[in-house]
Amino acid sequence: KFRMPTEDNLVPIRLDIETEGQRYKDAFTWNPSDPDSEVVVFAKRTVRDLKLPPQFITQIAQSIQTQLTEFRSYEGQDMYTAEKIVPIKLDLRVNHTLIKDHFLWDLNNYESDPEEFARTFCNDMGIEDPEVGPAVAFAIREQLYEIAIQSVASAREIKISKKGRRGAEHAISSKGGGNALDLMKLFRYNSSVVRKRKEWYVYEPIVDILSNEEVDALEAREDRNTR
Amino acid sequence: MAAKSPVKEPPGTSAVNPTTPLAPPPVKPELPSSSEPDVVNVPSYSRWFSFDSISECEVKFLPEFFDSRSPSKNPRVYRYYRDSIVKHYRENPSRKITFTDVRRTLVGDVGSIRRVFDFLETWGLINYFASVKTLKWEDKETKSSAASAESSSALKETSKRLCNGCKTLCTIACFACDKYDLTLCARCYVRGNHRVGVSSSDFRRVEISEEARSDWTEKETLQLLEAIMHFGDDWRKVAQHVSGKSEKDCITHFIKLPFGQEFVCKESDSEDVDNKFFSINNPSDAVSESENVGATSPSKRMRLTPLADASNPIMAQAAFLSALAGVEIAEVAARAAVTTLSDVDDRASKGSLMRNTRQQEAEVASNGDATQNALARASVDASSLIEKEELDVEKAISGIVEVQMKEIQDKIIRFESLDLQMEEEWKQLEQVKNLLFVDQLSVLFHKSNARKNGDRTEENVKTDVS
Numbered sequence: 001k002f003r004m005p006t007e008d009n010l011v012p013i014r015l016d017i018e019t020e021g022q023r024y025k026d027a028f029t030w031n032p033s034d035p036d037s038e039v040v041v042f043a044k045r046t047v048r049d050l051k052l053p054p055q056f057i058t059q060i061a062q063s064i065q066t067q068l069t070e071f072r073s074y075e076g077q078d079m080y081t082a083e084k085i086v087p088i089k090l091d092l093r094v095n096h097t098l099i100k101d102h103f104l105w106d107l108n109n110y111e112s113d114p115e116e117f118a119r120t121f122c123n124d125m126g127i128e129d130p131e132v133g134p135a136v137a138f139a140i141r142e143q144l145y146e147i148a149i150q151s152v153a154s155a156r157e158i159k160i161s162k163k164g165r166r167g168a169e170h171a172i173s174s175k176g177g178g179n180a181l182d183l184m185k186l187f188r189y190n191s192s193v194v195r196k197r198k199e200w201y202v203y204e205p206i207v208d209i210l211s212n213e214e215v216d217a218l219e220a221r222e223d224r225n226t227r
Numbered sequence: 228m229a230a231k232s233p234v235k236e237p238p239g240t241s242a243v244n245p246t247t248p249l250a251p252p253p254v255k256p257e258l259p260s261s262s263e264p265d266v267v268n269v270p271s272y273s274r275w276f277s278f279d280s281i282s283e284c285e286v287k288f289l290p291e292f293f294d295s296r297s298p299s300k301n302p303r304v305y306r307y308y309r310d311s312i313v314k315h316y317r318e319n320p321s322r323k324i325t326f327t328d329v330r331r332t333l334v335g336d337v338g339s340i341r342r343v344f345d346f347l348e349t350w351g352l353i354n355y356f357a358s359v360k361t362l363k364w365e366d367k368e369t370k371s372s373a374a375s376a377e378s379s380s381a382l383k384e385t386s387k388r389l390c391n392g393c394k395t396l397c398t399i400a401c402f403a404c405d406k407y408d409l410t411l412c413a414r415c416y417v418r419g420n421h422r423v424g425v426s427s428s429d430f431r432r433v434e435i436s437e438e439a440r441s442d443w444t445e446k447e448t449l450q451l452l453e454a455i456m457h458f459g460d461d462w463r464k465v466a467q468h469v470s471g472k473s474e475k476d477c478i479t480h481f482i483k484l485p486f487g488q489e490f491v492c493k494e495s496d497s498e499d500v501d502n503k504f505f506s507i508n509n510p511s512d513a514v515s516e517s518e519n520v521g522a523t524s525p526s527k528r529m530r531l532t533p534l535a536d537a538s539n540p541i542m543a544q545a546a547f548l549s550a551l552a553g554v555e556i557a558e559v560a561a562r563a564a565v566t567t568l569s570d571v572d573d574r575a576s577k578g579s580l581m582r583n584t585r586q587q588e589a590e591v592a593s594n595g596d597a598t599q600n601a602l603a604r605a606s607v608d609a610s611s612l613i614e615k616e617e618l619d620v621e622k623a624i625s626g627i628v629e630v631q632m633k634e635i636q637d638k639i640i641r642f643e644s645l646d647l648q649m650e651e652e653w654k655q656l657e658q659v660k661n662l663l664f665v666d667q668l669s670v671l672f673h674k675s676n677a678r679k680n681g682d683r684t685e686e687n688v689k690t691d692v693s
Contacts, residue, residue: 010336031336038338045341049325115334130311130332137334 006112009033011071012142016226017059024056027138030064032071039064074148078155084108088143090205094135096215097127098208105140107147114140125207267320270351278310285309288346291339308333308343316353323354443472443480445551451477452484452547456540485550562601569604 010029017024026046043060046052090101101121106112118137127133195203210218275282281302286293292305311333316324330340347353443451447469454468454477466474549557 008336028330029336031338034336034338038341042337042341045326049327118334134331134334 006110006114006141006144008113008115010141011068012138012145013064013067014142015060015063017056017063019055019059020053022052022056024050024052024060027135027142029134029138029141030068032068036065036068039068071145074152077152078159084151086147088140090136090139092135092139093210093215093218094132095129096210096212097129097132098210099132099136099205100208101205102203105144107144107151114138114144121205125205127207267317268355270355273350273352276350276352278313281306284350285346289342291342304335304339305343308335308340309347312344312347313352447472448480448484448551451481452551455481456543456547562605565605566601 009032011032013028013030015024015026040057040061043057043064046060047054047056084107085104086107088103088105090099092099114137115133117140118133121127121136122133269276275284285305289305292302312324312329315329315332326341326344329344330337333340344353450469451465451472454465458464458468462474462478466472466477469477472480549560552560
């Protein structure tokens with residue numbers, strides 16, 4: 001059954017609204033079991049706190065609502081649940097902190113907690129900016145969400161293909177292992193669990209603190225990219 | 228021609244290469260100055276709050292964290308939200324924190340964070356401060372430090388506000404846009420004379436009546452004093468009576484008025500005070516009566532509380548009028564009044580005091596210093612008053628002393644008589660004791676006799692029998 005493969009079933013919501021020359025970008029996690037009235041309340045609060053023009057209220061509310069409904073539409077559908085260890089990549093910039101990381105995540109562990117990971121990450125890396133934690137958690141969650149959606153899609157395909165073909169298992173393994181590692185291959189008896197030294201640099205977290213100019217340059221580049 | 232030899236840095240030792248990843252740490256935003264960094268105000272109904280525990284109040288209002296309906300909402304998470312929000316606020320208690328600030332720094336779903344935030348705000352554990360006005364200025368200052376340089380300099384001057392559009396001084400009311408740090412006068416705002424991208428709904432109306440507020444006109448001071456005379460300590464009514472000033476303003480202005488100083492520092496110099504009072508007395512209409520009454524016994528009390536003595540409203544009025552007008556003016560007016568007064572002759576029947584003073588005045592006048600006439604007369608009168616008063620005081624003191632002595636004497640007499648009584652009783656007691664002793668002796672004697680007799684009779688009986 002579809003759900004976020006994490007302990008708490010929270011939806012990552014991303015907002016990017018532009019009205020009257022003003023751009024509002026934000027990303028946060030939402031609890032889908034909150035009533036919908038909460039959406040408008042949140043939108044109003046945010047607009048008031050950030051002193052945005054009131055047109056934003058409706059737009060923010062709409063955006064959140066759409067993403068929520070999308071999430072809910074997946075609920076109740078089947079997820080493809082095979083053993084899947086997926087790589088998660090972090091590549092984000094929060095204020096002055098640049099983070100790059102790459103690690104493996106177990107999709108079937110429904111007790112996984114991106115928030116906990118983010119907290120530990122910030123503590124271990126000695127990150128002072130308190131906004132980094134939530135951003136990291138959000139990035140992880142977003143990717144997990146994507147993967148979950150894909151798994152729903154693949155489950156549907158498999159159902160269709162199951163009806164037709166016989167070599168379903170073969171299809172499964174090739175489909176499911178699109179970006180997931182095949183555990184079987186990895187943990188064969190003649191290979192060890194310890195990662196090869198030459199691969200260490202791939203999986204190492206990098207935390208950079210940028211200066212103001214670099215931040216401005218990056219921001220300009222991002223804006224250009226999105227336009 | 229002097230050879231120029233400027234000192235040039237060799238190009239090799241230039242500044243730090245900015246492309247290294249170890250750039251300086253991010254610039255922390257300026258914290259606006261807070262008046263009391265160590266004191267945090269918490270309303271009395273939120274006394275239950277403590278960082279170490281969760282109180283029933285919290286469980287009641289935010290049950291979602293405590294009923295284990297969802298695995299991510301547990302007391303630990305609640306405490307994490309609550310503690311970080313409160314700490315965030317207490318870093319700078321004079322600044323109002325918004326929900327959006329906080330939720331960006333907390334890991335978790337925004338719905339529950341918002342509920343915790345609202346709970347803390349309603350219970351005054353965050354964003355609880357008395358004055359909102361300072362907040363506005365501080366917000367502007369923090370934002371202006373972060374904003375672009377063009378508008379920041381104009382806005383740093385919070386006392387005088389220039390319009391960004393037409394560069395005129397803002398009076399009465401202006402419109403401020405916090406987002407872009409713009410200030411527009413009313414005219415520019417109406418005309419829409421602001422930057423592109425800024426809508427008119429961004430602007431907030433800001434009243435500029437602080438300048439007018441700090442000036443106290445004569446009329447207002449008069450109203451204030453009247454109100455104080457009537458209502459005494461009820462500052463609310465005083466503020467109502469004075470148009471346009473708040474309670475606090477009234478109180479501060481009243482304290483600043485020159486009354487207390489004049490009277491307090493002149494207490495030691497009684498002559499001056501009497502002089503002043505004499506001069507205060509004179510300008511009033513009911514002349515002689517107030518001279519008699521006001522100058523002698525109540526003068527001491529009036530010295531200290533000139534306004535509180537409403538029993539003599541004329542005195543009070545005169546006192547405050549003189550205070551209003553200033554010392555020199557009052558003195559001059561008093562002198563003028565004294566001269567006119569002495570010219571009026573038919574009030575001499577009211578007490579020898581007047582006659583004395585008149586005689587003294589006459590003497591002084593006959594001595595013939597025309598210009599110092601009024602002043603000399605006044606001082607002579609004052610000194611005679613002083614003497615009289617001293618005599619009165621002495622008499623009173625001696626009377627009191629006599630009475631006390633008499634009391635003590637009576638007490639002594641009483642004690643002596645008591646002593647006598649005691650002695651007599653003591654003697655009686657001794658006598659009685661003696662008698663008792665005698666009785667005891669006789670009893671013993673008889674007893675022993677009786678015993679001897681008894682033995683003898685027994686012996687007799689025995690011998691008889693045998």
